[in-house]
Amino acid sequence: MVRILDKKTVQPLSRFNLSRSFIIPRSPKKVRLASITLRIPSINAQPNRVELVATVGVKGITGIAQILFRVFRDGREIFNTQQGIESAGSEQNYAVTFQAIDRNLSSGNHVYTVTAENQTANTRADVVGPISFSGLAVQTRS
Known part of the structure; x- marks a missing residue:
C-alpha cells in the first residue's frame, strides 16, 4: 500500500x-x-520515498x-545528470526532463532545489523555459 505524505509543484516559467x-x-x-519544500510527518511515515521530476x-x-x-x-546534493546542448543545425532547443528518487527521509521539512551549470568552456546555453519541478512524498508500506 502507498500513502501520499505530501506533494508540491512549482513552475517558475510556464512556456x-x-x-x-x-x-x-x-x-x-x-x-x-x-x-520546493516537502513535509514528512513524524508519525507513521516510514519507510518512505520522494519522487522528484524536473x-x-x-x-x-x-x-x-x-x-x-x-x-x-x-543543501546536500542527492542526484545529478548531464545533457549535451548543441547550438547549430537542427538541434538548438531542448526540453530536458529527469527524475530522481530520495528514500527514507526523517520527519520534518525538506527543501529540494534543482540547479544548472555549464561544464564546457567557450560554449553558451540559455534557459528559455519552461521550468517545472515537482515532488511527491509517499509512505511505501503500511
Whole structure:
C-alpha cells in the first residue's frame, strides 16, 4: 500500500520565452532553477520515498555545452545528470526532463532545489523555459 505524505509543484516559467531567457553559468557557478519544500510527518511515515521530476527548456547558443543538472536536499546534493546542448543545425532547443528518487527521509521539512551549470568552456546555453519541478512524498508500506 502507498500513502501520499505530501506533494508540491512549482513552475517558475510556464512556456518557451526568449525574452525571459537567462545564461547558464560556467561551473563551478550555477543557477538555481526551482525549489520546493516537502513535509514528512513524524508519525507513521516510514519507510518512505520522494519522487522528484524536473523539466527545463534550454537553448544552445554557441558550441556544444554540457549542462550539469543537480538536485539538492537541504543543501546536500542527492542526484545529478548531464545533457549535451548543441547550438547549430537542427538541434538548438531542448526540453530536458529527469527524475530522481530520495528514500527514507526523517520527519520534518525538506527543501529540494534543482540547479544548472555549464561544464564546457567557450560554449553558451540559455534557459528559455519552461521550468517545472515537482515532488511527491509517499509512505511505501503500511
